[in-house]
Amino acid sequence: MALLENTILLGILASTIAGLFTGIGAIPIFFTRNISEKMLDTLLGFAAGVMLAATSFSLIVPSLEYSGNTVKGAFITAAGILIGAIFLDLTDKYSPHVHLLDKRSEGASTSLKKIWLFIIAITLHNFPEGLAVGVGFGDNNIKNGLSIALGIGLQNIPEGLAVALALVREKYDVKKAFLIALLTGLVEPIGGILGIGLVSIFKPVLPFILALAAGAMLFVISDEIIPETHNNGHEREATYGVIIGFIIMMILDVTLG
Numbered sequence: 001m002a003l004l005e006n007t008i009l010l011g012i013l014a015s016t017i018a019g020l021f022t023g024i025g026a027i028p029i030f031f032t033r034n035i036s037e038k039m040l041d042t043l044l045g046f047a048a049g050v051m052l053a054a055t056s057f058s059l060i061v062p063s064l065e066y067s068g069n070t071v072k073g074a075f076i077t078a079a080g081i082l083i084g085a086i087f088l089d090l091t092d093k094y095s096p097h098v099h100l101l102d103k104r105s106e107g108a109s110t111s112l113k114k115i116w117l118f119i120i121a122i123t124l125h126n127f128p129e130g131l132a133v134g135v136g137f138g139d140n141n142i143k144n145g146l147s148i149a150l151g152i153g154l155q156n157i158p159e160g161l162a163v164a165l166a167l168v169r170e171k172y173d174v175k176k177a178f179l180i181a182l183l184t185g186l187v188e189p190i191g192g193i194l195g196i197g198l199v200s201i202f203k204p205v206l207p208f209i210l211a212l213a214a215g216a217m218l219f220v221i222s223d224e225i226i227p228e229t230h231n232n233g234h235e236r237e238a239t240y241g242v243i244i245g246f247i248i249m250m251i252l253d254v255t256l257g
Contacts, residue, residue: 007145008196011137014149015130015192021153022126022185025160026178029168038237040162041229045238047155048225049245051129051217054151057253058136058144059214067207077211084215088128092223126156128216130188134195135213147253154249155225156185 028035060077067073129152137145160181167177198209229238 007137007140007142008200010142011134011145011196012189012192014137014145015133015195016186016189018133018149018153018156019126019130019185019188020182021156022160022163023178023182025157025162026164026181028161029164029174029177035161035165037232038234040158040165041232041234042237042241043158044162044225044229045241046245047158047241048221048229049242049247050151050155050249051221051225051245052242053246053249053253054148055132055214055217055221057250058147058151059132059210059217062141062144063207063210063214066210073207076207080208080211081215081218084128084212084217085219086215087212088216088219089223126185126187127191128213128220129156130191131195132191132213132217133188134192134197135199135209137192137196150252151249152188155245160185 060081063077063080064073067076133145133149133152136148163184164177164181167180168174172180195209195213199206226238226242229235229241
């Protein structure tokens with residue numbers, strides 16, 4: 001019982017720290033606003049690669065293992081991935097949502113309505129990441145949980161920078177832009193608590209829940225992050241960013257194991 005409580009507390013702490021990494025990413029705006037689009041696209045590509053590796057090795061592979069690596073288990077994992085992606089798709093489609101990074105090229109509106117849409121978009125984007133961290137810890141699997149939290153923390157750094165830059169370029173006070181970027185990551189502990197609760201209550205369907213979180217993560221990677229890195233003519237740099245991010249996270253995953 002004590003081990004379970006410690007794991008739950010560790011999961012909440014890890015998802016909180018991963019969310020705080022958005023604030024770390026926003027720190028450069030205190031020193032410069034002249035961060036090139038090429039650099040930002042490369043960093044975001046790196047973030048996508050890190051997320052992809054964390055999803056693969058810490059959610060999908062464990063889902064298959066908990067299913068006994070059987071054909072039936074593979075179908076359970078496949079169903080979870082598909083349903084997780086569909087859920088994010090419907091959330092994206094029917095919520096007041098604007099793409100997280102579109103404002104880099106379009107210019108953010110200064111109206112209160114647009115700003116709140118912007119914040120809601122970021123919140124929706126970060127929630128499934130916190131959910132994935134919680135699911136990773138939910139079966140007392142500290143290694144998987146830490147791996148996912150580390151991966152999401154790393155990918156939150158360039159996202160926090162992108163958010164803060166978008167606000168500063170629209171004449172927002174630097175401190176206010178930093179705080180908004182920081183706060184957008186703090187939705188992740190909420191997802192983390194939900195993820196831990198899901199696994200704790202519905203442990204018999206753990207493979208499906210792991211796959212559900214993986215599907216949500218894959219949707220975010222493919223629908224949100226990668227397309228945004230290809231909008232400014234830096235596709236090749238962003239692609240190498242994905243590859244390097246994947247490799248680094250793969251090595252970290254093995255090291256943590």
